Amino acid sequence: MGQTSAGSGEGVAASYNPLDPEYAGRIQEVFTQAHREAPVFFSPLYNVWVVTRYDDIWTVLKDPERYSSSMSTNVVAKDHPEVLAILKQGWGQLSTLVTCDPPAHNRYRGLINKAFTPRRVNEREPFIRATANRLVDAFIDQGKTDLIWSFAYPLPMTIIADILGVADDDLDRFKRWSDDLVARLSFDLPKERLIECAHSLIEFQRYFDGLLKDREENPRDDMLTDLLNARIEGAEPLNRGEMLSMIQQLLVAGNETTTSLIGNMMSLLLEERDRWEALCADPSLAAGVVEEALRMESPVQGLFRVTTTEVELGGATIPKGAQLQLLYAAGNRDEAEFRKAEDFQMKRDNAATHLAFGGGVHFCLGASLARLEARIALETLTTRIPDVRLAADSSPQRIAHFFMRGFEHLPVEWPVEAAK
Ligand code: HEM
Incomplete structure (x- = not known):
């Protein structure tokens, strides 16, 4: 795949390097440069066309025929022969949901929607609240913790x-x-690590195959039983490999992303502590804070598409078969959509129109679960440790990742006598 026309994108392409440790501190600068100079630019370093404007990202999201999700994870996929040999022991790597296009996608999404329902999510609220409190119980008397590892991750x-x-x-x-x-x-x-991960995938598949077999024999009122029973008119039910592929996606898509959301949100609130105090004083701000944190510090900074034909987008001509990265995080800081985009505003009117969960047919399946967990996290932490601050003696550390934004460590502290 090659570049046919990159507009004047060389400057911004040189600045775009998510794996550079300095990059995390420069995203606003890079996004603004892209919006001004070349809203769609080619990155020779990553062999990917990067789409940065809110409207252009939506153009792509609404057109899965010309911008395919099939093979979109090939940008980072590994096909080492030893890894492939291990994967052959399992159900193989099927393309379901996030890596497939309509009409196949309609079937997968329709069937998973029968199992991963709003009822299943909402009925977990008491359990989520109890879990959040149990996690706080474990560290509250210590007066300090790494909020990622003791709370946002588990x-x-x-x-x-x-x-x-x-x-x-x-x-x-x-x-x-x-x-x-x-x-x-x-x-x-x-x-070596790829091989280890391939073994984990096989163990994971065998374990969930066992749970599914158990539900076939002893149906329960739970999500796996719903997945086994999911039917839509005129479509084949899911086979075992497809079910396992979807369960796999729930883990891959849902865990690190939500951990990052909670960490990013707490960092935004504590780095300007009057934000935190405003939230403690008025807990009804929590839902809006979650949206604004998703917009400002999007855990998934950008995902991929492949062109099925030559396209014109944002002033660039992109050849057929090219890989695109939809930089949701840049769309979320686009001044054309969000006034004073670089400001964190606890009551921003249109914060929820952000692209942090994508959009169109692939809109995040777990958005309502992530929102619920993040809101409960805020409600729990503001109630239990209202005097929390970023730790004075150690600094937050960001994860190094091509398209994820979050923290590896977020040390915080509070006076023990003020905790509840
Ligand atoms: C803050 C947390 C989360 C963020 C930021 C996030 C972000 C995203 C984004 C950007 C997409 C769009 C993919 C694309 O454009 O190709 C997506 C899709 C998806 N997400 Fe999430 N996600 C989060 C939490 C979750 C959770 C908790 C789950 C499930 C338990 C989940 C499951 C999925 C699935 C299955 C898809 C694929 C949907 C499809 O292709 O039809 N996500 N997510």
Whole structure:
């Protein structure tokens, strides 16, 4: 795949390097430069056309025929022969949901919608609240914690494990598989690690095949049973490989993203502490804060599409078969859509029109779960440790990732006597 026309994008292409440790601190600068100089530019470093304007991103999202999601993870996929040999022991890597286009996508999405329903999400609210409180109980008397590892990481993992019927005793294995399934999507993973991740995928498939067999024999009022029974008129029910592929996607798409959302949100609130105090004083701000945090610090900065024909977009001519990165994070800081886009506003009117969950047919399946978990996280932390601050003696550390934005560590502290 080559470049035919990149407009005047060379300057911004040179600035666009998400794997450079300095990049995380420069995103606003890079996005503004792109919006001004070349809203769609070609990055020779990553062999990808980067789309940065809110409207252009929507043009792509609304047109899956010309901008395909099929093979879109090839940008980071690994096909080492030893890895492929391990994967052959399982159900193979089917293309469902996020990596497939209509009309096949309609069937997958229609069937998963029968199982991953608003009822299943909303009925977990008491469990989410209890889990958040239990996590706080474990560190509240210490007066300090790394909020990522003690709270933001275990919360979504525990909730999705519960929704999927994973037994408490299996939670550690489940966490390892989940982390390894996400790790597979990183650039530059050494071969040994790729092999380890492939083994995790096979163990994960066998484990969930076992749970599905159990539900076939003993149906329950739960999501796996709903998945087995999911039917839509005129469409084949899901086979086992397809079910496993979808469960895999729930883990890959849902855990690290929600962890990052909670961490990003807490960092935004605590770095300007009057924001935190305003929220403690008026908890009804929480839902809007979640949206504005998603907009400002999008956990998924951008995902991929492939052109099925030559296209004109944002002043660039892009050849057929080219890889595109939809930089949702740049669309979310586009002045044409969000006034004073670089300001965090707790009551921004149109914050919820952000692109942090994508849009169109692939709009995030787990958006309502992520929103619920994030709101409960805020309600729990503002109530239990209202005097929390960023730790004075250690600094937050960001994760290094091509398209994720979040923290590896977020150390915080509070006076123990003020905690509840
Ligand atoms: C803050 C948390 C989350 C963020 C930022 C996020 C972001 C996204 C984005 C940007 C997409 C669009 C993909 C594309 O454009 O190709 C997406 C799709 C998806 N997300 Fe999420 N997600 C989050 C949480 C979750 C959760 C909790 C789950 C499930 C438990 C989930 C499951 C999915 C699935 C299955 C898709 C694919 C949908 C399809 O292709 O039809 N996500 N997500």
